[in-house]
Amino acid sequence: MNILFQVAIRNVFRNRRRSLFTLSAIAVGLAVVLVITGVSNAFYRFSIENAVNVKIGALQIHKTGYLSNVSSNPLEFNFEYSEALLTKIENVTGVKAAGGRIIFRGLVSNGRNQALFFGSAVDVAREKLVCPRWLGSLTDGSRPLEPNDIGQVMVGQELARSLNVAPNGQLTEASDSDPNRVPGEFLNLSGASPQGRQNAVDVQVKGLTRSLLPLEEKRSVTLPLSVAQSLLGLEGKVTEIAVAIDDLDRLAVVQQNLQKVLGPEFEVSSWSEVQPFLRDVLFRQKIMISIVSVILFILVLFVIANTMTMAVFERTREIGTMLSVGIKRRQIQTIFFAESVFVGVVGAFAGTLLGIFIVVVLSFVGIPFGSEGYSEGMLYPFVEIVFTLSAFTVAVFCAALAGIFPARRASNMNPVDALRAS
Amino acid sequence: MTSMESTEQREIRQDRKNIIEIRDLKKIYHLGKTTVEALRGVDLSVAEGEFTVVLGPSGSGKTTLLNIIGCLDRATSGRYLLDGVDVSNRDFNDLAEVRNYKIGFIFQNFNLIPVLNVIENIEFPCLVREKHEDRAKLRERVRSVCAEVGLERFIHHKPDELSGGQRQRVAIARALITQPRLVLADEPTANLDSKTSDQILELMLNLNREHATTFLFATHDPRVMELARRTVRIKDGTVVPD
Structure with missing residues (x-):
């Protein structure tokens, strides 16, 4: 081996405790980056799957123009809900299931009070395949909608409370805390057809839905597609088809x-595209993780730079000796730079192993996550190989970068001053 | 000329080629607002194969002169020919090359590289050369130099496993491995006991005799002065005339 590398590597081993400290700093820094990224990846996947399985669906099909007119009159963009169309969709490779919906607004009344509601009318049998967790997020005592239900609905629990209704007229813990209050179970929904014709229909409350979003609990009514179609004059039509993919x-x-x-x-x-808000939240979270990672890498960089600068100070006379026997400045730089890179590579390697080990263990054990009853689940952290290799490379790069300044300092020493150092 | 030496010595010297030829060498240091004139026009010649001692009290400019002769430092003005080549205005890397090929150093504190063993310390100056000789061949030479300085049994020892005398032998071997034109020794016996000092001095004298290597010492050690064939005295930045 080249004598310069020999000197570099032996110096790393010479001050074991310090090298071990530096190495640990790199290893722990990198391991933390890998673990937080792994957990963040798991959270990202969890959030998407949650969104996709609970309400949105992986993909949504609308008549062209729907999304840009969603706040004015979305019902105008209705289309024929036919078996032929469903078959066409489900025949595309990767599509798991598809189900029609009508998303609309209307007024709900219990005979005395009235409130605005957001209605989601679904093809119950198909929706269970498209968003398997949507119809299941119910309060105790509620029953989910079934394919054969006619005239039955599920109401957000806050909306139910304000209208004093409960499934089958039974008091539930969620509907009211006053035991003397006897809630009813029927509501009247009214809505307008795309042409503006007003209509109303009586429905029975079958279940109360829960949501992490308070507004949704106050406004949501979920009903069978057929009820909405007759209410809105959209027989045989839908405004949206949600699609689940493999x-x-x-x-x-x-x-x-x-x-x-x-x-x-x-x-x-x-x-x-349908929920840019969720996408932005997740994107911001990724940016936060990246910032934390960058800070960690900068800390690692300073630890290495500090160690190497100390090494240069301690070995000043040695540098003087090497200069006196005719070593070139470039060669001095090589020695100190090689030391940083060596510590960096070993530390990054250890950090990668440690990080992967923790991520793998967590991916088997899982991290309990979510709020009880809303979106319960486990996070299973994972990191991609490309990311792991990039993090390794960045750690080594940081070590190299950290070595440049001390190496330059060492190589710029005046031989006379260096030899005089005690 | 500029030093105390016998007539006979002077005649011998005049027959030989000069390894060191210094004319009107000045070195000025700027320390804040004050200017210190460490060397005020030194003239000095040292011939090939000489065993010379430079004497002078501390602050006399002795170390400065030795640093310039050793190409570790550059003069502010004047001319310095080393082995017939003007090295006064060379840049850092050129001077490094000159040190590597033409000068060997022996220091008071031995100055060995702690992470290298004896054999590696000795071969180090040869290995940092851009194109160094075959390592096996070099090892052979290192072994023979080790034998010459009496280190055969310690070649795999690290410096901290050696006594002071042994360390100085390693330093001597390292200075000689490049077959330099000049060996500079700065207080080489200052950190050694008298018996070891004698051995080290004897060794250097032998090397001087056998290989005609030029030795230039800076020392306060009276034994070195006794053995020196020529003494150069420095005072207030100038060489004191004979």
């Missing part, structure tokens, strides 16, 4: 293929 990682491909099959009459949107 593999979320292939979302873009399935979206593209669906769009191709359906043609320009329809627009196929992903969950992130």
Whole structure:
């Protein structure tokens, strides 16, 4: 081996405790980056799956123009809900299930009070396959909608409380804390057809839904598609088809293929396009994790730079000796730079192993996550190989960067001053 | 000329080529607002194969002169020919090359590289050369130099496993491995007991005799002065005339 590298490596081992400290700093820093990224990845996946499985669906199909007119008159963008269309959608590779919906606004009344509601009318049998967790987030004593239900609805628990209704007229803990209050179970929904014709229908409350979003609990009514179709004069029509897919990682491909099959009459949107808010929250979280990682790497950089600067000070006379026997400045730089890189590579290697080990253990054990009754679940951290390799490279790069200044300092020493050092 | 030496010595010297030739060498240091004139026009010649001692009290400019002769430092003005080549205005890397090929150093504190063993310390100056000789061949030379300085049994020892005398032998071997034109020794016996000092001095004298290596010492050790064939005295930054 080249004598300069020999000197560098032996110096790393010479001051074991300090080298071990530096090495540990790199290893722990990198391991933390890998673990927080792993947990963040798990949270990201959890959030998307939650969103996709609870309400949004991986993809949504609308008549072209729907999304840009959603706040004015979305019902105008209705389309024929036919078996032929469903077959066409479900035949696209990667599509798991599809179900029609009508999303609308209306007024709900218990005979005395009235409130605004957001209605989600679903094809119950199909919706169970598209958003398996939507119809299941209910309060105790509630029963979910079934495919054969006619005239029965699920109401957000806050809305139910304000209208004093409960499933089957039974008092539930969620509906009221006053035991003398006997709630009813029937409500009247009113809505307007796309042409503006007003209509109303009586429905029975079958269940109360819960949500993490308070506004949703105050406003949501979930009902069978057929009820909404007759209320709104949209018999045989829907405004949206939600689509579940087999593999979320292939979302873009399935979206593209669906769009191709359906043609320009329809627009196929992903969950992130339908819910930009969620996408932005997740994106911001990724940025936060990146900032934390950068800070960790900078700390690591300073630890290495500090150690190497100390080494340069301590070995000043040695540097003088080497200069006196005719070593070039570049060669002095090589020695100190090689030391940093060596410590960096070993530390990064240890950190990668440690980080992967923790992530793997956590991915088997799982981290309990979510609020009870709302979106319970486990986080299973994971890191991608590309990210792991990049983090390793960045750690080594930091070590190299940290070594530049001390190495330059060492190589710029005046031989006379260096030899005089005690 | 500029030093105390016998007539006979002077005649011998005049027959030989000069290894060191210094003319009107000045070195000025700027310490804040004050200016210190460490060397005020030194003239000095040292011939090939000489065993010379530079004497002078501390602050006399002795160390400064030795640093410039050793190409560790540069003069403010004047001319310095080393082995017939002007090295007065060379840049850092050129001077490093000159030190590597032409000068060997022996220090008071031995100045060995602690992470290298004896054999590696000795071969180090040869290995940092851009194109160094075959390592096996070099090892052979190192072994023979080790034998010459009496280190055969310690070649795999680290400096901290050696006595002071042994360390100085390593330093001597390291100074000689490059077959330099000049060996500079700065107080080489200051950290050694008298018996070891004698041995080290004897060794250097032998090397001087056998290889005609030029030795230049800076010392206060009277034994070195006794053995020196020529003494150069420095006072207030100038060489005191004979």
